[in-house]
Amino acid sequence: MILGELNQLRDREIQSRKKITLRCCMAAGCVSSNSKGVFEALQKAVAESGLGNEVEVRGVGCMRLCCEGPLVSVNQDGAEDSLHVRVTSENAASILAYLKGGKARTTRVDAGMPFFKKQMSIVLSNSGIIDPERIESYIAVGGYSALHEALHEMTPAEVVSMMVQSGLRGRGGAGFPTGLKWDTVAKSPGVAKYVICNADEGDPGAFMDRSVLESDPHRVLEGMSIAAYAVGASQGFIYVRAEYPLAIARLQQAIKQSKQFGLLGAGIFDSQFCFNIDIRIGAGAFVCGEETALMASVEGKRGTPRPRPPFPAESGLWGYPTLINNVETFANVAPICRHGAAWFASIGTARSKGTKVFALAGKIKNTGLIEVPMGTTLRTIVEDMGGGAPEGGRIKAVQTGGPSGGCIPVEHLDTPVDYDSLSQLGSIMGSGGMIVMDDGTSMVEIARYFMEFCMDESCGKCIPCRAGTVQMHRLLDRIARGQATAAHLARLEELCEMVKSTSLCGLGQTAPNPTLSTLRFFRGEYEALLQPEMPGNEECLAGVSGQVS
Amino acid sequence: MAAKTLTINGRQISAAEGSTVLKAAEEAGVEIPSLCHLDGVYDVGACRLCLVEVKGASRLLPACTTVISEGMEVQTGTERLIKYRRMTLELLFAERNHVCSVCVADGHCELQTLAYSLGMDHVRFDYLFPKWDVDNTHSLFGMDHNRCILCTRCVRVCWHIEGAGTKNVSGRGGQSKIITDLNAAWGKSDSCTSCGKCVQSCPTGALFYKGSTVGEMVRDRSKLEFIVNAREKKLWVYQD
Numbered sequence: 084m085i086l087g088e089l090n091q092l093r094d095r096e097i098q099s100r101k102k103i104t105l106r107c108c109m110a111a112g113c114v115s116s117n118s119k120g121v122f123e124a125l126q127k128a129v130a131e132s133g134l135g136n137e138v139e140v141r142g143v144g145c146m147r148l149c150c151e152g153p154l155v156s157v158n159q160d161g162a163e164d165s166l167h168v169r170v171t172s173e174n175a176a177s178i179l180a181y182l183k184g185g186k187a188r189t190t191r192v193d194a195g196m197p198f199f200k201k202q203m204s205i206v207l208s209n210s211g212i213i214d215p216e217r218i219e220s221y222i223a224v225g226g227y228s229a230l231h232e233a234l235h236e237m238t239p240a241e242v243v244s245m246m247v248q249s250g251l252r253g254r255g256g257a258g259f260p261t262g263l264k265w266d267t268v269a270k271s272p273g274v275a276k277y278v279i280c281n282a283d284e285g286d287p288g289a290f291m292d293r294s295v296l297e298s299d300p301h302r303v304l305e306g307m308s309i310a311a312y313a314v315g316a317s318q319g320f321i322y323v324r325a326e327y328p329l330a331i332a333r334l335q336q337a338i339k340q341s342k343q344f345g346l347l348g349a350g351i352f353d354s355q356f357c358f359n360i361d362i363r364i365g366a367g368a369f370v371c372g373e374e375t376a377l378m379a380s381v382e383g384k385r386g387t388p389r390p391r392p393p394f395p396a397e398s399g400l401w402g403y404p405t406l407i408n409n410v411e412t413f414a415n416v417a418p419i420c421r422h423g424a425a426w427f428a429s430i431g432t433a434r435s436k437g438t439k440v441f442a443l444a445g446k447i448k449n450t451g452l453i454e455v456p457m458g459t460t461l462r463t464i465v466e467d468m469g470g471g472a473p474e475g476g477r478i479k480a481v482q483t484g485g486p487s488g489g490c491i492p493v494e495h496l497d498t499p500v501d502y503d504s505l506s507q508l509g510s511i512m513g514s515g516g517m518i519v520m521d522d523g524t525s526m527v528e529i530a531r532y533f534m535e536f537c538m539d540e541s542c543g544k545c546i547p548c549r550a551g552t553v554q555m556h557r558l559l560d561r562i563a564r565g566q567a568t569a570a571h572l573a574r575l576e577e578l579c580e581m582v583k584s585t586s587l588c589g590l591g592q593t594a595p596n597p598t599l600s601t602l603r604f605f606r607g608e609y610e611a612l613l614q615p616e617m618p619g620n621e622e623c624l625a626g627v628s629g630q631v632s
Numbered sequence: 633m634a635a636k637t638l639t640i641n642g643r644q645i646s647a648a649e650g651s652t653v654l655k656a657a658e659e660a661g662v663e664i665p666s667l668c669h670l671d672g673v674y675d676v677g678a679c680r681l682c683l684v685e686v687k688g689a690s691r692l693l694p695a696c697t698t699v700i701s702e703g704m705e706v707q708t709g710t711e712r713l714i715k716y717r718r719m720t721l722e723l724l725f726a727e728r729n730h731v732c733s734v735c736v737a738d739g740h741c742e743l744q745t746l747a748y749s750l751g752m753d754h755v756r757f758d759y760l761f762p763k764w765d766v767d768n769t770h771s772l773f774g775m776d777h778n779r780c781i782l783c784t785r786c787v788r789v790c791w792h793i794e795g796a797g798t799k800n801v802s803g804r805g806g807q808s809k810i811i812t813d814l815n816a817a818w819g820k821s822d823s824c825t826s827c828g829k830c831v832q833s834c835p836t837g838a839l840f841y842k843g844s845t846v847g848e849m850v851r852d853r854s855k856l857e858f859i860v861n862a863r864e865k866k867l868w869v870y871q872d
């Protein structure tokens with residue numbers, strides 16, 4: 084493929100557009116509430132109404148208001164006309180009647196409501212608009228032009244320097260500067276190099292990466308290709324969890340199409356650059372999202388982390404320099420290439436650039452997927468966009484960062500969402516799970532829940548995490564059941580500190596975070612559950628205690 | 633080979649480039665507690681007992697996998713480290729059934745020795761009293777999972793010294809278990825060569841020669857050392 088052909092494809096796709104588009108969400112959330120049936124009903128209705136020349140029914144990716152699915156959006160002459168929610172295969176046809184001037188029997192929501200209006204789309208800019216199953220649909224919105232530009236107008240070093248200047252930080256959780264990571268891999272000597280996309284997304288309640296893969300898979304492939312060119316890799320892997328069958332299917336199809344179009348393989352865009360991508364499917368261990376465990380798993384070994392250094396950038400897959408980034412990180416690459424590093428760096432805060440996608444869930448009116456500029460306050464997200472707590476409830480806290488994160492109490496709702504502000508409050512940005520809790524939620528229960536998750540997901544390699552999470556869980560359980568004294572709480576805190584400082588990988592190092600953060604802001608809830616300490620009863624409450632014989 | 637200078641507990645020492653902190657400390661006569669480390673097989677940094685403080689590092693570092701560098705300043709026995717090591721041992725004693733008085737390795741156990749030397753005289757966490765089985769199907773050796781600390785020495789020895797690949801880990805977290813082949817009874821294993829290297833490597837009473845009774849399981853590491861030296865240093869003479 085050469086640029087002329089790419090442009091031709093784009094123009095042909097744009098010309099073939101019809102006056103009216105009915106976009107029907109075909110991402111996993113809506114599919115689970117029968118959007119396939121809605122899609123078929125719409126197609127049938129269009130065929131029967133004889134509007135086939137004017138109306139196109141398009142399966143698209145996530146339209147974000149997942150709690151109200153299946154969603155159908157009507158677009159006339161390129162502008163959004165109306166958004167229909169909870170559409171069924173029975174009332175779908177009435178949308179056609181509405182187009183002819185009649186009345187739709189569907190429920191509609193205001194597409195201008197804050198939930199949508201306060202969003203800013205970079206990563207999700209094609210989500211809900213293009214057909215993720217057709218590469219032409221991606222090309223029509225400028226897809227793969229960034230790759231062409233990188234290959235023909237930039238040296239690998241210039242691409243790396245562009246990423247450094249953009250200020251992009253990794254979206255997989257830790258927020259490591261992406262440009263710096265690319266630079267290290269580019270400079271590490273190696274006869275082979277690899278690029279890995281981490282799509283293991285294991286945090287409970289998180290579905291940002293899944294949505295990106297289901298809604299816009301080519302964006303991730305393009306980002307990976309640009310990265311491979313920048314660091315000098317010729318093989319890529321996408322490690323995606325087996326629980327995401329639709330994402331896997333869309334990725335497989337996207338890779339196949341890219342190969343057919345010469346956008347993956349040898350001599351891409353008539354250059355010297357060769358790159359292939361294979362999919363590796365994870366078998367459902369949370370720890371396999373940790374980079375060194377992930378690479379062991381790709382190599383066919385037991386997925387357990389190993390001490391770093393050496394970091395993957397120096398010695399990764401099979402000992403070769405390896406670049407590993409999260410799905411959302413790669414999804415930001417093509418836009419940065421297209422609009423420039425300065426454009427990206429102008430969005431967000433001083434030390435957190437660009438946007439962040441969150442999976443908004445919990446005790447809140449509007450749940451779903453949101454993308455907001457860094458620095459947006461939690462209050463804007465929770466109250467304006469999320470619509471606040473459902474009737475009768477009061478928001479108590481917001482949890483970010485899943486099992487590695489913390490709970491931010493309602494008093495701190497004016498905190499801007501950026502890496503530094505969240506970590507100052509003892510939480511983390513994390514990968515993008517955001518769970519809103521109301522005053523019916525017990526914070527001790529939350530801590531116990533996340534500790535149970537970490538205990539079940541610990542790989543078992545190192546002692547502090549393997550045995551420590553079990554003991555911390557027992558102590559939390561004892562407190563929650565009202566069978567603990569102040570001594571137990573002190574022991575819990577001591578153990579939290581020890582496990583955090585001594586565990587081998589991020590799982591163990593962050594497992595105490597939900598407990599520590601709820602203790603920081605809601606200590607009273609713990610203390611209210613404690614039993615008075617009586618002389619001599621400490622040992623008895625503690626269970627059996629023994630001596631080394 | 634070039635040498636590097638570093639300080640351990642304020643004392644200046646030098647060691648060969650590429651050495652680990654553990655090795656450098658040992659050569660200088662500074663003992664750093666360790667459990668998963670075994671001379672001759674690669675390190676995994678799993679037990680976390682050898683953690684040390686290195687000036688300028690944001691985290692504690694395992695001495696067994698950290699390579700020395702020029703001017704490194706290492707502390708091996710701060711109050712904090714000693715506390716963490718005791719807690720690590722407490723967690724191990726609570727995790728499975730380590731009843732020393734009826735164990736084959738009593739008196740010759742690295743776990744027990746460490747507990748004594750680090751002053752871990754009681755356990756403040758709940759004993760879990762799990763019910764693990766004992767595999768007595770092999771004609772020469774036995775495996776008592778109740779005594780296993782999952783250090784994976786036996787696995788590494790089996791794969792990288794003997795090359796049999798019999799021993800492995802199954803499950804995860806507290807349910808992790810050392811298995812033979814694909815979780816077959818040891819006596820039924822097709823790949824086990826009955827070399828006994830795993831038994832020699834085990835720090836506790838988990839792996840033992842059949843017929844040993846309380847306190848009788850004494851290990852002879854010189855055989856492992858001999859093979860490693862033969863391979864790495866081409867020394868083929870067995871020194872008894």
Ligand SMILES: Cc1cc2nc3c(=O)[nH]c(=O)nc-3n(C[C@H](O)[C@H](O)[C@H](O)COP(=O)(O)O)c2cc1C
Nearest residue numbers: 253254255281283284285372373374408409412589
């Ligand atoms: C226990 C654990 C689980 C993780 N899970 C994920 C995950 O599901 N997806 C992800 O992108 N990163 C995950 N990470 C972070 C990765 O190790 C790694 O830092 C990340 O993929 C780097 O990409 P980034 O720089 O683009 O963020 C996890 C880390 C830990 C410690």
Ligand code: SF4
Nearest residue numbers: 542543545548588591
């Ligand atoms: S911290 Fe937990 S998950 Fe990580 S290596 Fe240790 S046991 Fe495994």
Ligand code: SF4
Nearest residue numbers: 780781783784786834
């Ligand atoms: S059997 Fe012994 S050597 Fe093997 S993991 Fe258990 S304690 Fe370690």
Ligand code: FES
Nearest residue numbers: 666677679680696
């Ligand atoms: S000896 Fe270093 S971690 Fe076990």
